[in-house]
Amino acid sequence: MAGGQPVPLSQREFALLQALLLRPGAILSRGELEDHLYGWGEEVQSNAVEYLIHALRRKLGAEVIRNVRGVGWMVAKGA
Amino acid sequence: MNPSLQRRLSRALLFSIAGVALVAGVFSFMAAYDEARELQDDVLHRMAQLVERVQERTPGAALNLHVQGEEDDTRVTIQTLDGAGAWEAQPGRGLPLALPTALGDGLRTMAIDGATFRVLVRTTASGTRFAVVQDLRLRRELARYGALRAVLPFLVLMAILLLLVARLVRPLFGPVTRLAQEVNERGESDLHPIAEAGVPSEVQPFVSAINRLLERVGQSVRAQQRFVADAAHELRSPLAARSLQAERLAQVELPQAGRERLVALRCGIDRARQLIDQLLALARAQAQAVPAPADASVSVQAVFRRVLEDLMPLAETRQIDIGVVGAEDAEVAAAELDVFTIVRNLADNAIRYTPAGGRVDLAVRTTASAVEIRVSDSGPGIALAERERVFDPFYRAAGSDQVGSGLGLSIVRAIATRLGARVALDAADAEHGTGLRVTVALAAPTHRGVMGALGAG
Numbered sequence: 001m002a003g004g005q006p007v008p009l010s011q012r013e014f015a016l017l018q019a020l021l022l023r024p025g026a027i028l029s030r031g032e033l034e035d036h037l038y039g040w041g042e043e044v045q046s047n048a049v050e051y052l053i054h055a056l057r058r059k060l061g062a063e064v065i066r067n068v069r070g071v072g073w074m075v076a077k078g079a
Numbered sequence: 080m081n082p083s084l085q086r087r088l089s090r091a092l093l094f095s096i097a098g099v100a101l102v103a104g105v106f107s108f109m110a111a112y113d114e115a116r117e118l119q120d121d122v123l124h125r126m127a128q129l130v131e132r133v134q135e136r137t138p139g140a141a142l143n144l145h146v147q148g149e150e151d152d153t154r155v156t157i158q159t160l161d162g163a164g165a166w167e168a169q170p171g172r173g174l175p176l177a178l179p180t181a182l183g184d185g186l187r188t189m190a191i192d193g194a195t196f197r198v199l200v201r202t203t204a205s206g207t208r209f210a211v212v213q214d215l216r217l218r219r220e221l222a223r224y225g226a227l228r229a230v231l232p233f234l235v236l237m238a239i240l241l242l243l244v245a246r247l248v249r250p251l252f253g254p255v256t257r258l259a260q261e262v263n264e265r266g267e268s269d270l271h272p273i274a275e276a277g278v279p280s281e282v283q284p285f286v287s288a289i290n291r292l293l294e295r296v297g298q299s300v301r302a303q304q305r306f307v308a309d310a311a312h313e314l315r316s317p318l319a320a321r322s323l324q325a326e327r328l329a330q331v332e333l334p335q336a337g338r339e340r341l342v343a344l345r346c347g348i349d350r351a352r353q354l355i356d357q358l359l360a361l362a363r364a365q366a367q368a369v370p371a372p373a374d375a376s377v378s379v380q381a382v383f384r385r386v387l388e389d390l391m392p393l394a395e396t397r398q399i400d401i402g403v404v405g406a407e408d409a410e411v412a413a414a415e416l417d418v419f420t421i422v423r424n425l426a427d428n429a430i431r432y433t434p435a436g437g438r439v440d441l442a443v444r445t446t447a448s449a450v451e452i453r454v455s456d457s458g459p460g461i462a463l464a465e466r467e468r469v470f471d472p473f474y475r476a477a478g479s480d481q482v483g484s485g486l487g488l489s490i491v492r493a494i495a496t497r498l499g500a501r502v503a504l505d506a507a508d509a510e511h512g513t514g515l516r517v518t519v520a521l522a523a524p525t526h527r528g529v530m531g532a533l534g535a536g
Contacts, residue, residue: 025391027384066395068387069402070441076392 007059012037016052017075020065025077027068049073085252092244100237104230111229115222120186123155123199123211130157130211134203143175154217160200160208178210188215254279258286266496270297301366308362311355318355322348357484360420361472364493376524377415379443379452380408386423386441390430398435401426404442409450412524417494418452424487425454425517431483432515433458449500450523455507455516466504495519 009017019028019036033049045051053065053073066074126146144157160180177191182200189198195215202208254277261273272290275283325345333341383403394401411418422441429439437457444451461469468474470492473485495502500521507514 025388027388027391029384066391068391069400070405071384071387071403074388074391076395 009056009059012048013052013056013059016049017056017060017065020073020075024075027072027074029072033073085248089244089248092248093241096237096240096244100233100240104233107229107233108226111226112222115225116218119213119218119221120197120199123186123197123213126155126157127199127201127209127211130209131201131203134205134207138205154214156212158210158212160210176212178212182208182210184208251279255282258282262289270294270300304362304365307358308366311358311362314355315352318348318352322352354484354486357486357490361486361490361493364417364420364490364497374524375414376410376412377418378408378410379418379450380406382415382418382422383441383443385419386426389423390426393427394430394439397430397433399430399433399437399439401430401439402441404440405444407443407445409443409445410524411450411452411521413498413500413521417498418521421491421494421519422452422454424491425519428483428487429454429456429458429515429517432456445523446520449520452519452521453516455514457507457514460506460508460513460515461504469504470502491517491519498522 015037016033019033030049034044037048037052038044053067057065064075066076068074130144143159146155146157156176158175158178160178160182176196178198182198184200184202186197186199189196197213197215197218199211200208201211258273258278270293272293273286275286275290278286322345325341325348328341329345380403387401387403390401426439426441433439433456439454439456442453442455444453470488472489475483475485492502494500498521500519503518503520505516505518506512507516
């Protein structure tokens with residue numbers, strides 16, 4: 001992906017990226033992203049989403065996932 | 080100062096009442112005065128009769144008599160004219176009176192020793208002539224006193240009438256004052272006719288005329304709005320055609336310069352399309368659209384998210400940090416499109432008028448009476464003098480080089496007016512007077528139970 005080179009992603013990183021890529025331009029809140037990452041009854045770690053986003057940005061470039069202050073995260077349309 | 084009907088009516092009534100009371104008073108004074116004098120003449124006659132009767136029964140009885148009541152003013156003197164049984168002289172009381180002996184029978188007024196007297200001369204059966212005399216000065220005083228007593232009730236009544244008139248006239252003008260208040264409190268787009276029920280019949284023609292005028296103004300406003308909507312609609316198709324032609328031109332092999340100019344052309348077409356869209360939005364907002372269903376309610380945070388999704392590309396191009404402050408959500412009683420259009424236009428303006436690197440915040444809070452949506456930015460703000468004018472269509476703040484439609488705030492104001500919401504502008508940074516903060520106060524839905532349910536979800 002990045003510059004044509006394959007980038008290894010963990011399962012959860014992939015799940016989070018997929019959730020964002022399914023609706024480019026849409027903002028997903030932390031709660032909605034957590035729903036994608038965890039099944040019913042699984043315990044949610046408090047800063048899991050931030051951690052995964054940080055990891056994805058490091059691997060794919062900082063501009064790919066944008067933080068919308070106070071609301072959530074999004075992948076820009078056409079990115 | 081304009082003439083006041085109330086004051087004129089009061090004054091006219093007061094003068095009429097005072098005039099009538101004065102005339103009535105003068106007449107009753109004169110009538111009472113005359114009556115008192117007649118009564119006193121009557122008394123003289125009756126006294127004379129009494130004297131005659133006494134003379135008939137006991138001829139030769141003393142005729143000279145000085146009758147005096149408890150008060151000095153009821154003094155009557157009876158005196159023979161022939162000197163028979165003459166008075167003992169009583170110089171202190173001016174007796175006997177110096178009456179001329181040649182007086183004929185009858186009633187007359189005459190002067191004796193510098194004073195005026197009323198004198199009745201009679202002759203008894205035995206041929207004795209006598210006079211019944213009363214001092215005229217005392218008589219006049221008596222008459223005047225009686226007349227004044229007759230006038231006094233009039234004066235009291237007049238004072239009461241004056242108070243009554245003042246009390247009665249003021250409430251009569253209440254409906255006129257209320258009418259003025261009702262018209263005064265109207266918004267500029269509130270053109271429904273004034274209720275004619277309960278309006279006094281004198282004012283009704285005026286109210287009817289105003290209602291006809293309101294109707295004509297309403298028709299002309301609607302015609303104007305229709306024209307704007309129709310014009311914008313008509314402009315859409317040719318513009319869409321230009322857009323398509325530009326699209327097709329882009330597929331043609333073009334030199335570098337041509338391609339650059341094509342980009343500028345497409346940008347221009349885009350801006351024109353946005354302007355027309357805004358014109359249509361304004362026309363829609365101004366039209367008295369079907370009111371939203373009574374149970375319409377929309378989550379403000381959901382609207383914020385849609386607006387942000389819409390505007391993130393613009394915010395990123397202009398390097399504006401746009402976001403939501405606070406996690407609290409609130410429901411407002413309005414159609415979603417209306418709330419979306421308000422927030423989108425406010426946020427769009429904030430992004431456009433804030434310099435690169437600036438910040439735009441969206442926030443919502445619930446007050447006791449309303450739900451307040453706030454959009455604030457770190458831009459230059461709007462000078463106090465311009466705050467009312469920025470709501471005018473196509474008005475742009477001085478010194479701004481923005482390419483917005485100039486319709487954003489007009490649309491916001493139009494929708495807010497239709498929803499009965501208030502729009503307030505002030506400085507986001509009150510200390511330095513910079514930054515713009517727009518507050519829109521919307522009504523909260525009446526059914527509050529829904530909020531909790533959605534908030535939990």
